[in-house]
Amino acid sequence: MSVDPAKNFPVTWEELHRNAKALAWRLVDRGPWAGVIAITRGGLVPAAIVARELEIRVVETVSVASYSHQKQGEVRVLKAPAAVPDEGANWLLIDDLVDTGKTAAVVRKMLPKAHFATIYAKPAGRPLVDTFVTEVSQDTWIHFPWDIEPQYARPIAELHVKR
Numbered sequence: 001m002s003v004d005p006a007k008n009f010p011v012t013w014e015e016l017h018r019n020a021k022a023l024a025w026r027l028v029d030r031g032p033w034a035g036v037i038a039i040t041r042g043g044l045v046p047a048a049i050v051a052r053e054l055e056i057r058v059v060e061t062v063s064v065a066s067y068s069h070q071k072q073g074e075v076r077v078l079k080a081p082a083a084v085p086d087e088g089a090n091w092l093l094i095d096d097l098v099d100t101g102k103t104a105a106v107v108r109k110m111l112p113k114a115h116f117a118t119i120y121a122k123p124a125g126r127p128l129v130d131t132f133v134t135e136v137s138q139d140t141w142i143h144f145p146w147d148i149e150p151q152y153a154r155p156i157a158e159l160h161v162k163r
Contacts, residue, residue: 007140010153016096016145019119020046022133024053027092027117030131034090037062037081037114039107042096042144046119050094060084062093062110066103075106088114097142098125098132 011019023046027033035058038047044061051059063079084091088111097120098104104125108116120142121132136142 007137008143009136009140010143010148011145013145016045016119017049019133020049021053023094023117023119023131024050026131026133027115028054030115032090033092033115034058035060035084036092036094037084037088037111039064039093039095039103040079043094043118045146046096047092047094050092050117054092056092058083060091062107064103064107075102077106077110080110084111084114087112091115092117094118096120096144098122098129101125101128104128 027050031054033054033056036047036051036056037060038044040061040063047059060081060083061079062077062081064075064077066073066075091111091114093107093111093114093116095118098118099122101124104116105128108128115131116129117131118129119133121129121135122138124138126132126135
């Protein structure tokens with residue numbers, strides 16, 4: 001039997017850019033879009049790329065706090081989007097990841113008619129998004145490029161303890 005360590009999934013800037021463009025390809029025929037709403041902070045970079053690819057000039061933010069490094073706490077809305085009419089109809093709501101769905105549920109309640117799109121989706125949060133690019137297991141921790149720096153990584157085999 002082996003101990004299953006946390007599954008780490010590092011994402012490079014190039015991978016993030018490619019996946020954000022893939023998200024834009026999935027969204028291009030679903031518009032026209034009135035604007036993009038980025039969920040801060042993780043959704044800022046993907047939202048900028050999607051807005052550029054879809055030639056959307058109106059970008060809003062909704063600021064939500066729930067994580068402190070790898071621990072999720074209570075979801076707090078720090079800033080609601082300022083100029084989004086009609087419960088978000090014809091707006092894209094963009095985030096990097098939907099994980100447990102707690103943040104997604106709060107934002108969905110604020111903007112129920114927005115089209116919610118993420119690059120990555122975990123099973124617990126996946127039902128809350130309309131479009132995503134890649135599904136990862138619930139026990140995978142995604143390390144985004146703005147949160148990491150190059151360092152030595154132990155081989156997977158060393159992480160398993162065999163009995």
